Amino acid sequence: MNYYVLTLFPEMIQQAAGASILGRAAKNGFITVEAVNIRDFSANKHMRVDDYPYGGGAGMVMEAEPVYRAVRAVEEKAGRTMRVVYLTPQGRVLNQTMVEEFAREEALVLLCGHYEGIDERVLEEVVTDYVSIGDYVLTGGELGAMVMIDAISRFVPGVLSNEESSQFESLQDNLLEYPHYTRPEIWHDRQVPPVLLSGDHKKIEEWRHQKSLERTKSRRPDLFRRSYRVSCIWHGDER
Numbered sequence: 001m002n003y004y005v006l007t008l009f010p011e012m013i014q015q016a017a018g019a020s021i022l023g024r025a026a027k028n029g030f031i032t033v034e035a036v037n038i039r040d041f042s043a044n045k046h047m048r049v050d051d052y053p054y055g056g057g058a059g060m061v062m063e064a065e066p067v068y069r070a071v072r073a074v075e076e077k078a079g080r081t082m083r084v085v086y087l088t089p090q091g092r093v094l095n096q097t098m099v100e101e102f103a104r105e106e107a108l109v110l111l112c113g114h115y116e117g118i119d120e121r122v123l124e125e126v127v128t129d130y131v132s133i134g135d136y137v138l139t140g141g142e143l144g145a146m147v148m149i150d151a152i153s154r155f156v157p158g159v160l161s162n163e164e165s166s167q168f169e170s171l172q173d174n175l176l177e178y179p180h181y182t183r184p185e186i187w188h189d190r191q192v193p194p195v196l197l198s199g200d201h202k203k204i205e206e207w208r209h210q211k212s213l214e215r216t217k218s219r220r221p222d223l224f225r226r227s228y229r230v231s232c233i234w235h236g237d238e239r
């Protein structure tokens, strides 16, 4: 998967994408993350990329032309058109289903706004997807782009090692994952649930499934209601 992040603050992307599992994935060639500075496409001699909003009001607006040129430049470099995702609080709120769908692409352009946002005309012309990472307003799209890169890359073959990829994970079948424990067996007078020490794999699996249901019901009742597995139980045909 190749990501092209169009931003006014490339250092935010370079630093975050260069560390930990993503950094290793890039080093091993499973992903590439290219931070493209929109300012490099300014036609202004002071490299200015924003201006006052027509109609007045607070804040500055990013100009259409540098964004347009940046998108066309990465498409030319990649030798293909790509989905162009604008990170915005006005987009569809990202979820695991959307993440899995984006992961089927070979390359993505992630466009980060700043200030009041970007001139609407270039958005109309180049953007294919509007994505929000939650119902709150950030100062810029960079953290949103990193959230997408991180979540999507987990589905790119080779990015996670066997130990890092779990067979069951939160949000699979709309359920949250069961709780985890590691050594020591007793910590602050709290004991690891005895079933996990029993060595009985069937019992452990049942216990984990039960915890997963309880946890989803109490923490995310909205998910619990949608859970496929719960509906199977209600209809009496759980395998």
Ligand code: SAM
Residues within 6 Å of the ligand: 086, 087, 088, 089, 090, 111, 112, 113, 114, 115, 116, 117, 118, 131, 132, 133, 134, 135, 136, 137, 138, 139, 140, 141, 142, 144
């Ligand atoms: N004036 C815009 C509005 O009300 O919709 C908000 C602009 S925000 C201060 C600056 C930039 O941060 C946006 O252009 C967008 O790229 C990014 N951003 C802010 N909140 C976001 C969110 N929840 N999800 C994704 N990107 C966000």
